[in-house]
Amino acid sequence: xxxxxxxxxxxxxxxxxxxxxxxxxxxxxxxxxxxxxxxxxxxxxxxxxxxxxxxxxxxxxxxxxxxxxxxxxxxxxxxxxxxxxxxxxxxxxxxxxxxxxxxxxxxxxxxxxxxxxxxxxxxxxxxxxxxxxxxxxxxxxxxxxxxxxxxxxxxxxxxxxxxxxxxxxxxxxxxxxxxxxxxxxxxxxx
Numbered sequence: 655x656x657x658x659x660x661x662x663x664x665x666x667x668x669x670x671x672x673x674x675x676x677x678x679x680x681x682x683x684x685x686x687x688x689x690x691x692x693x694x695x696x697x698x699x700x701x702x703x704x705x706x707x708x709x710x711x712x713x714x715x716x717x718x719x720x721x722x723x724x725x726x727x728x729x730x731x732x733x734x735x736x737x738x739x740x741x742x743x744x745x746x747x748x749x750x751x752x753x754x755x756x757x758x759x760x761x762x763x764x765x766x767x768x769x770x771x772x773x774x775x776x777x778x779x780x781x782x783x784x785x786x787x788x789x790x791x792x793x794x795x796x797x798x799x800x801x802x803x804x805x806x807x808x809x810x811x812x813x814x815x816x817x818x819x820x821x822x823x824x825x826x827x828x829x830x831x832x833x834x835x836x837x838x839x840x841x842x843x844x
Contacts, residue, residue: 661743665752668719668745675719675743676712676842680731683834684827685770689759691721691745691752695838699727700823704835706738708842718742723749723770726814775818779803 663671677694679686686696697705699722709718718735720728720742728744735742745752753759769777786799810816 662725662746663719663743664746665755665757668743668752669755669757672719674716676716677719677721678709678731678742679721679749680727681722681749682771682823682827685723687761689749689753689761691749692758692760694721694760695841696834697838698823699731700820701835702731702734705839705842706735706740708839709735710738710740712842713740713742719745721745721748721752723772725751727771771819771822774822775816778818778822779807 668675672692677691679690679694679696680699680702681690681696682698683696686694690696697709702709712718718740720731720735721744722728722731725744725746725748728748732742732744747754749759782803783800786796786801786803790797790800806817810818
């Protein structure tokens with residue numbers, strides 16, 4: 655098994671060469687609906703293994719350009735694709751950098767503005783810390799909740815992973831509908 659080192663493309667270079675790639679957005683369906691690169695297909699990161707056969711077929715025609723909000727999840731996806739012998743590129747800075755440089759994002763009809771996963775994590779972590787400290791004024795062991803969240807954030811930073819994001823990705827508003835994922839996999843095979 656050979657591995658490929660992912661190419662990191664800055665937004666300007668990706669925009670100039672967008673037609674050379676099949677764009678894969680690995681964010682949650684809500685994040686994707688709120689704004690994605692033109693023509694991007696949504697395969698949430700935790701469903702990437704399911705899509706590997708279709709991605710291999712698509713990569714034979716056009717290289718994948720993997721995109722997320724900041725570049726972290728797309729780098730993880732590129733590493734998984736490289737391990738499966740699928741060469742891929744990642745968008746430096748993700749959709750945040752893309753939009754920041756003035757490139758257009760497509761939005762789904764009637765889509766609300768779903769919060770990015772990073773913002774969902776901040777809200778959940780902050781809420782749990784406040785809850786633990788507040789409850790800890792009446793029942794001291796509740797402060798352990800705040801300590802556990804803090805330890806989890808440190809571990810997240812050290813390992814460059816996020817267990818809380820993995821849990822939040824399983825919530826209904828962050829899950830792809832089976833029909834949507836099936837349609838994406840069919841589009842990759844065409």
